[in-house]
Amino acid sequence: MVDGSNHAVDGPSQAQLLPSAEDVRAELDRLVASPDFDVPARARKFLRYVVEEALAGRADRIKAYSVGMEVYGRDPGFDAQSDPVVRIEAGRLRRALEHYYAVTGLSDPVIIGIPKGTYVPHFAWRTGPAGDRPAATDPPPGNPAARSPLWTKGRLPWLSAGLAALAAAVLIVVMALMPSRGTQAPTAQAPAATPQGVPTLVVMPFANLGEVPEAKVYADGLTEEILSQLARFKELTVLGRETSRSIPPTADVARIHHDLGVRYVLEGSVRATADRLRVVGRLLDAGTGAVLWSQTYDNDLRLHDFFTIQDDVAQKVATAVAQPYGIIFRGSSPAAPDDLTAYACTLQFYGYRSALSAEGHAAIRTCLERAVDAYPNYSTAWAMLSLLYLDEDRFGFNTKPGSPTAIQRAIDAARRAIRLDPENVRALQALMVALFFARQPTEALTVGERAVALNPNDTELLAEFATRLGQAGAWERATTLLEQALARNPGHSDYYNGNLAVHAYIRHDYRRAEELIRQVSLEKFPLYHFVAAIIHAQLYMKPETAEARTRFVQMRPDFFPNWDLEMAKRNLQPEDAAHIAEGARKAGFPVPDTTAAETTLRTAIPQR
Incomplete structure (x- = not known):
């Protein structure tokens, strides 16, 4: 901790290890100014208040009562037990901070957090700085930061203690789609039985070691393709892309194993020059750290396009992980265009789906329309464009007047995607949702069942199908499927918990619904x-x-x-x-x- 004089309270040696008040205020300004720090204005006021109080040496005064008075304007008779506004907003703020530092703030030098059980903020360097600042270590005894995984050496800054407990409880799930047993909905923490020997894997984002601007797209694209290939295996549980993206490339494998409960970790790097591409991939036993498989690929980009290379890497990785369960299921989908701008649109689509904002919708829709105009045989782009057209109608995002309607454009785009690739799961998902909103629920759910049978590990598809099942009245099965999606992809918990909150509301379980909606941060x-x-x-x-x-x-x-x-x-x-x-x-x-x-x-x- 730092006091109002910017000196460490635990002695001179700690002054080098902890950020100064100036460092913290610079990070606070950066944080609250970021459009990706998705909280309402009063949550930003909450954060600024507690940070400034801590920096002024008044951390002992930061209580629910003082926050309620100073931030939310409660009167002197404010009772934090009967009015939970501070507790609720603190939970929302914690989740927003964790999400920011897992995605946008990965390169921020200072981390600001509010550990559970207190409203007192804590500050830490993300990594040791260049120069003479040593790497951050465990806080001294007695510092409440020692109880939070955000601040402990070797722990992952992208995963809170609460999420770690949730992930550990529910990661191993039944791979087959089973009907719900009983009428009472299981909680998100309830573990499910699993067949013995089912491997569970997380793919860490491939590190970008490139010397050219395209290298980042290469690294992101390779990670995405590997996830897509692995998710086709019914015998393999693969954590979803949002969870994957939240893991820093240098994260400790043992901690990933501890916090996520996975058996395998795939890591790698991409180094690109103007005409050469080197991909290194390694499969690790997360429990022991042993390298089970490793491969280096050197390719000439003048002779082989990147998409051929990434498909080859994904195939070999999937084969190694999936043994001894048999051969890889590989669809005959047309190759993606050898155009990084068009391909980047499909990668950005998932970022939009995580945040669900009108601003993101407009940008990605324009990007994908240009992509399919240039590459009319790009099935996945048509599927994603279908979902974006539909969002004009169901969410009211950037509606275009006139004919054809948004729903008709969505149906047409989805059917075109399926004509190009009949087994493209994203295309089937798009058609399912478009037909559902066209008031053809029976036809829609039939398409959804087919898509889930093709790829039951695709958590986005699973959640979308579950949502439609619930709205059609099959709430029990829908809840079961949503909880499976949450278990396999805890990084996308906002969307899943939001839908589970609706399910609890429909069952008149308002307390459970309120618990779930407090875990959601989708302000836009x-x-x-x-x-x-x-x-x-x-x-x-x-x-x-x-x-x-x-x-x-x-x-x-x-x-x-x-x-x-x-x-x-x-x-x-x-x-x-x-x-x-x-x-x-x-x-x-x-x-x-x-x-x-x-x-x-x-x-x-x-x-x-």
Whole structure:
């Protein structure tokens, strides 16, 4: 820790190990100014308040009461037990900090965190600086930072203690899609049984050692292709791309094994010059650190294109990991275009899907439209473009007026992708969702079942299919599949927990729904605020309800005049749509006095 005089409280030797107040304030300014630090303004105020109090030597005064008074304007009678605003916002802030440092802030020299169990911030160097600053070590005894994995030597800054516990509990899951047993929904922490001997693997981002600007795209693309190849194996559990991307290339393998519970770790590097490409890949036993497989590939980019090289690497890695279960399933999809700009669009698509913002949507849609215009046989790009067209309709992102409609463009793009590659799972996913929102749920779920059968390890597909199953009324199976997706890809937990919160709401389990929605940080995604508002309203959490209601109405003012249409295109069962309408009225939303679903329920003839 540092005090108000920028001296370490634990002696001169610590002054070299811990950031100064000036370093911390520079990082704070960088953090709160970043558009990727996705929290509301009052959470930024929360962070600035506790950081400045700690730097001023008043860490002992940082309590829920003082934060409630100074940040949230509560009156002197504020009771933190009955008004959980500080606790809830602290949890959201912790998750936003972890996400920022796992993605955008990977190169930031200083890390600011708020360990669980306290509102007092802690500061650390991410790595030892160039020059005379030594690498950060374990905090001294008595420092609360010693209890947080953000600050301990060798621990991963991208994984909180809570996420580590969750990941360890649920990583090993049933590979076959099993129906739910019983009516009570399992919690996200509940482990599932697994067949003996099923290997679990995480792919670390390949390190970029290139000398040319294209090297980063090469490294990212190779990581993505390996993930795609490995995910085709039913006998292999592969953690998803968001979890993979959150791991620094220099992360300690033993700690990955400890925190994620994986059996294997794949790591590697890409070194590129103007005409040469060297790829080094290694498969490690995460428990022992032993190298089980290693391969170096030297290629002349004038003779072999990058996509041939990455496919070859992915095939050999997958073969090594999947033994002794048999041969690799390889689709006959057309090769991606030998154009880094077009290919980078498909990589950026997953970043958009993680954040779900209108700004990201516009940029990636434009990028992919240019890609398919230049490369009309690029199946995956058409599939991704289909999903982006659909997001114009379902999320209200950057809608284009006129004909054809967004849904029709989505269906056309998905069908084109499937004509180009009938076994492209992303194309099948796109068609499934487009048909669902075109109010053809039976046809949509049939396509979804086929896609999941082709690639049950694709967590994005699994979650999307589960979401549609739930909206069609199969909430129990949908919950089971969503929890499987969360277990296999904890790095994408915002999307999964948000949908699980809806599932809990539908079951009238409002406490569980509130626990789940607190774990979500999707401030730029409109429907997040709607779901938060109706959950908080059912629990009479008035300040939280009011804030979420205001944010949603600002972002989607067109939603309530089209209420019946919004419910109908999601194919919600009448009783579920009526339940959502009830919560929306409690939240103060301008829902029609009588909705179509409520009319249907009132006029239904009882079964005898």
